[in-house]
Amino acid sequence: METYYVDVHCHPALKPYSKSFKYEPPKQNMLDAGRKNSIWHYSPPTVLEKFVNRMVTLTKFTQTDMTALAKAKTKVVIVSLYPFEKHFLTRNILGLKGITDLLVNLAASISQKRLDYVRSHNSYFQELIDEYDYYMQLVNEVQKVDGIFYTYRLVSSFKEIEENLQQETESRKIISIITSIEGGHAFNTGLDMNNNTGKKEEVLQNVVAVKNLKHRPLFITFAHHFYNELCGHARSISIGALKKNQDRGLNSGITPLGIEVIRELLNNDQGKRIPLDVKHMSTASRKAYYELLDTNYASENIPVIASHGAANGMRSLVQWDQTDYPKRAEMFNNLDINFYDDEIIRIALSSGLFGIQLDERRIGSKKAIRRSKIYFPNKRKQLIKKSLLVWRQVEHIAEVLNKEGLFCWGIQSIGSDFDGIVDPINGLWTAENIKDLGEELLNYANTYLDENRDKLEEFNRISAQVIVERVLRDNAMEFIKRNY
Numbered sequence: 001m002e003t004y005y006v007d008v009h010c011h012p013a014l015k016p017y018s019k020s021f022k023y024e025p026p027k028q029n030m031l032d033a034g035r036k037n038s039i040w041h042y043s044p045p046t047v048l049e050k051f052v053n054r055m056v057t058l059t060k061f062t063q064t065d066m067t068a069l070a071k072a073k074t075k076v077v078i079v080s081l082y083p084f085e086k087h088f089l090t091r092n093i094l095g096l097k098g099i100t101d102l103l104v105n106l107a108a109s110i111s112q113k114r115l116d117y118v119r120s121h122n123s124y125f126q127e128l129i130d131e132y133d134y135y136m137q138l139v140n141e142v143q144k145v146d147g148i149f150y151t152y153r154l155v156s157s158f159k160e161i162e163e164n165l166q167q168e169t170e171s172r173k174i175i176s177i178i179t180s181i182e183g184g185h186a187f188n189t190g191l192d193m194n195n196n197t198g199k200k201e202e203v204l205q206n207v208v209a210v211k212n213l214k215h216r217p218l219f220i221t222f223a224h225h226f227y228n229e230l231c232g233h234a235r236s237i238s239i240g241a242l243k244k245n246q247d248r249g250l251n252s253g254i255t256p257l258g259i260e261v262i263r264e265l266l267n268n269d270q271g272k273r274i275p276l277d278v279k280h281m282s283t284a285s286r287k288a289y290y291e292l293l294d295t296n297y298a299s300e301n302i303p304v305i306a307s308h309g310a311a312n313g314m315r316s317l318v319q320w321d322q323t324d325y326p327k328r329a330e331m332f333n334n335l336d337i338n339f340y341d342d343e344i345i346r347i348a349l350s351s352g353l354f355g356i357q358l359d360e361r362r363i364g365s366k367k368a369i370r371r372s373k374i375y376f377p378n379k380r381k382q383l384i385k386k387s388l389l390v391w392r393q394v395e396h397i398a399e400v401l402n403k404e405g406l407f408c409w410g411i412q413s414i415g416s417d418f419d420g421i422v423d424p425i426n427g428l429w430t431a432e433n434i435k436d437l438g439e440e441l442l443n444y445a446n447t448y449l450d451e452n453r454d455k456l457e458e459f460n461r462i463s464a465q466v467i468v469e470r471v472l473r474d475n476a477m478e479f480i481k482r483n484y
Contacts, residue, residue, distance in 0.1 A: 003438035004073040006476035008355040009308040009415035010064040018110030029137040042067035063418035063430040070145040072431040082182040083127035087226040125188040154215040183224030190228040198229045211272040223280040230258035232282035234337035253284040277305040303352040308415035316342035331368040355415020359422040382427040387440035413476045
């Protein structure tokens, strides 16, 4: 079984682009992989870094640098462009800027000069374009990895992906990069934590500009960590010193400006629609968005995307405290940033996509994470236990959909959030470990089918190998083909 994968949400540029601010001129993507401001810079976790991550959840190593993706035999990846939000830095702790900067730097592994720049700039939109340009600087430049010549190309259609695949040889490989955006603040809203700053005309112009980029984003994660004047967000920060910065707009709905932005994003007059990724949106915002789809867009099948999420095992946005799967719900993290069963059904009915986030803080309950731990070094046992956290998500989505008489293996994918501010599942440290995950998922899928095949609708009785290949790449590829 081929175990290469398509990651539908990751941040290869976040660390190297941030490091580039230490050099003159800044924002330069260096071809020399030995430089930390190169997207090819390979820095897998050391034994010490793995230990530190286990102890205090810090991820200082790179996970989806282009070299790691090459070693993982990646052919297609969806990268998230993310203008780093000012409000990680807005409030000083104990009146000291340095403490805030230290916490953020530890969590995100970026440079002090980058933090200073984030504080001083006045355009998230320019930040978005600068990161986009960072990727563009090394398009078609060649890098040798393990004796094979690799290059990457940003693509603007599924047809271009097919062309890249046809051009590959045994010694020359191409990684096709699709862009997405994380956070509607990218249109230049939410600059001030306490006051609205977004100007309607400018914001809508920026939306149009994004839709007209040569490499149009496949989707946009509409909300993120802080209030963006477009919609409310879900709680996502647990660090006590930074948590309060999230309070404004928390759990609120979609604003009038947000509605106008959504309408422009979903406008498909020129075939440039950008659908929404509902991760990070508050439950009130998600309800409002679904209602908008059911009314204004009822005649159009606009896909609903959760690019890097997890199921919480609860029944619905309305019956948020009830579950039809009590034993499994005990193993899930019951947070409203995670997704309810009725949302899983909606995603499937819309031919959408559900990227499973490889973050221990999201994918399982404290009980599940505790049970997944090993206390004596054993790579095999660790992979078996940690892969179960992912398999439970795949299985739960399947059972929810099968119960509705739907094809149940068609939306699950990998949305790792690697190189974002994540606590990776131990053992699944980087893109290179997805091969190991795939092998363990195959074992879990075989066991599941042996025990539950008769409970599945006949059309859902596919082989374990096909299930895992769908999760790793085929569902994502089919989604891209339909929508790009």
